[in-house]
Amino acid sequence: MMDHIQILSYLPFYPLLSFLLLVAFGQRLSWLMATVLSVGAMALSALSSAYLLQVAMVSPDTVINAQLWQWFKLGDESINFALRLDSLSMVMISVVSGVGFLIHAYAAAYMKGDDNFSRFMAYMNLFIVAMLLLVLADNLVLLYLGWEGVGLCSFLLIGFWYQNPANAMAAKKAFIVTRVGDTFLAIGLFLLFRETGSLTINDITALASSNYLLENDMAFWICLLLVGGAVGKSAQLPLQTWLPDAMAGPTPVSALIHAATMVTAGVYLIARMQGLFMLTSEVMTIVAWVGALTLLLAGLAALGQSDIKRVLAYSTMSQIGYMMLALGAGAFSAGVMHLMTHAFFKALLFLTAGSIILALHHQQNMFKMGGLLKKLPLISVLFIIGIAALIAFPGTSGFVSKEAILAELYSSATAGPMFWWMGVIGALITSIYSFRMLFITFFGEYRGDDAVHPVTDKLQLIPLIILAVLALAGGLLTLDLSALFPAMPTTSGDPAWLHTVAIATPLIGIVIAYFVYFPKPGRAIADPDESVDASNTSFNLYSFLQRGLGFDTLYNTLLVKPFLFISKLNKNDIIDQLVHGIRWNVQTWHEVFKASQNGQLRWYGAMLGVGVALLIAIVLVTSGGVNTGGGAL
Missing domain, CATH: 1.20.5 (Single alpha-helices involved in coiled-coils or other helix-helix interfaces)
Structure with missing residues (x-):
């Protein structure tokens, strides 16, 4: 029988072996054989994670190290290909392999008719390999390998249908924008090695706890560079523009990127290096500002979207903002908890949206839907469960994690009352745009041109039902992270009314959305893109929100056009x-x-x-x- 170290060692190699086989023999494999290979590999990883989770729940302080081989040397420092499992990485591998398995199973049904099915599943497996290496790495070099791996796989998957130029452009945009953050991260790692002589995470954490880096300002600059890497990968201000365009990929890709893998990488990085970040409260406050501003701006942008997947994309950006806000406030456990519950309900939302899109002949415009509660009752109920968790409705997993974040903001030494109010206003906006989407899509009369095909494929439905159960009860899955995340200092006690306001805010948002967006007799539900006059002020506001508050236009004007002009001017240098x-x-x-x-x-x-x-x-x-x-x- 394999011991814990062997089980941990094999964990990322099941999907890696599947990737290699699919690449080598994909053209010769039937759909069933490719499915068994790809989904079966994910099942093995998920079962291994479940076993290790049982070990971690029995003894939360358990740390398992698996050194596979020595990779190379940097001076006197040995960089090993080694994996480390503690309570934080346990949460991450449970999300990556567990939710990843459900997404793979769904993807096998969703992509069944695609001519390049084996290649698609190979890319999906490789994505999981890179993410598992990222979260299990015991040193920052191996972490960076996984970090770049998920960036490469996102490029391959977002642009999977590259025959459409828009999809290829979206893939390039994601790759280039995240490379900006990756460059900051690489520079930060160089400085960290210069200052500490090590890139092993345990050694750096020990040095940080001894205040080794406080002799100069290097802790501030290193942490700031790490934040630069995190905001790129997790689509936070100011490097958030790639995420909505990533919807060009197949819907299972959207679920994988937005729920279980890539966008959580930046959150994981900051949480993993929390010992370093706690040396500089200024950077912690910067992280809180980044998260707070992102969750508000992304929420506003979601109010101006007509594409159901883009609404969910901006929702992801906003929810990652809550995680960043929690990390900046020192609420590391609450931020990681929200990372886990968000994976449950956001995967549910994206996959149910994928089923709706298939049932409506690849229609993604919400204003071409309507009345789906009657036409697709099971899918509608599952989507509503995901929405309830998204807005933190009491009794759902999202309620548990989001309330845990808000509970620590008000008296945080690196956040405070202003950030609490920003979080609450963000919850109000979340409730409004979520129920806007819900009312327009599922209520009223059907406004589409084609007949609605019922969803009957069990390979699609079973993962959705499991995710719905997790979206409701996932808040009960807790691990003790106190050993990793010591308590942060607080400023004062919280007023008694904070909890009541936090619970009531999403309910107020539902009421507002009902009066503004619920289909009523005599009120036509028209697509704003088609029905509103361009000279109308409200249309201008809607268009501004639809374009993501103009960040693409701003960057195109300030960065892209000058760069292209200089390139053409200096082509004969x-x-x-x-x-x-x-x-x-x-x-x-x-x-x-x-x-x-x-x-x-x-x-x-x-x-x-x-x-x-x-x-x-x-x-x-x-x-x-x-x-x-x-x-x-």
Whole structure:
């Protein structure tokens, strides 16, 4: 029987083996064989995680280390390919492998008719491999390998249907924007190694606890660079613009990126390096500001979307903002808890949205839907459960985690009352845009042009039902993270009314959404993109929200256009001229020597004579020079 170390060691290699087999033999495999390989590998990883979770629940302080091999050396520091499992990485692998397994099973049904099904499932498996390495790495070099791996896989999956130029552009955008954050992270790791001489996470945490980096300002700058990496991967301000466009990928990809893997990587990084971040309260406050502003701006942008997947995309951005806000306030356990519950209900929402899109012949515009509660009752109920958890309705997993975050904001030394109010206002906006989506999509009369196909595929429905149960009861799945995340200092006690206001706020949002968006007799539900006059002020506001509050336009004006202008202006710069000069030199001598090879014997004889004459002349000149310099003969 395998021990804990062996089970941990094999965990990322099941999907890796599946990836290699699918890439090597994918064209020869039937849908069933490819499904068994890809989903079966995920099942093995999920079962391994479930076993390790039982071990962690019995003894929360358990740490399992698995050193597979020595990777390379950096000076005196050995960088090992080694995995480390503690309570934080236990939460992460449970989410990645558990929710990832359900998404893979759903994806097998969703993508069944695609000509490149095996390639798609191979990319999905590779995505899980990269994420498992990221969260299990015992050093920051291996973490960075997984970090770049999920970036590569996101590019491959978002642009999976690359035949459509818009999909290819969305993939490139995601890759380029996240590379900006990755560059910040890489610089931060270089500085961290220079200051500590180590990139092993345990060693850095120990040095941080001894205040080793407080002798200068390096802790501030290192943490700020790590935040730069986190905001890119987790789509937070100011590097959030890639996430809505990532909806170009197949819907299971959206669920995988938004729920279980990529966007949680930045949250995990900050939580994992919390010992370092606690050395500098200024950066903690910056993280809180990033999270608070992102959750508000993303919530407002969600109010202006007509595409059901883009609403959920901005919702993801907003919920990751809550996690960042929690981390900045020192509520690490609450932030990680929300990461887990968010994976449950957001995967549920994306996958049910995928079933709706399939049932409506790939229609994604909510204003072309309506009345789906009657036409798709089971899918509608499952979607409503996801919405309830999203708005933190009492009794759901989202309520448990979001209330835990809000409960620690008001008296946090690095956050405070202002951030609590921002979190509450964000909860109000979340409730309004969520029920806007719900009322427009599921109530009133059906406004589509095509017949609605019922969803009967069990491979689609079973994962949705399991996720719905987790969205309701997932808040009961808790691990003791107190050993990893010591309590942060607080400023004062909380007023008694905070909890009541936090609970009532989402309910107020439901009432507002009902009066504004609920379909009523005599009120037409028209697509604002088509029905509102461009000169109308409200349309301008709606268009502003729909464009994500103009960040793409701003970046295009300030960064993209000037860069393209300089590139065109400087396309013949000195470096290019040097390269072209080398080409000209080689090409010229090639033509000269080629002209001398004409096959005529007289020409060759003449050239030989000229060569001999030149050689004699050189010898005479050289000899004369020597005699002249050396005196008389």
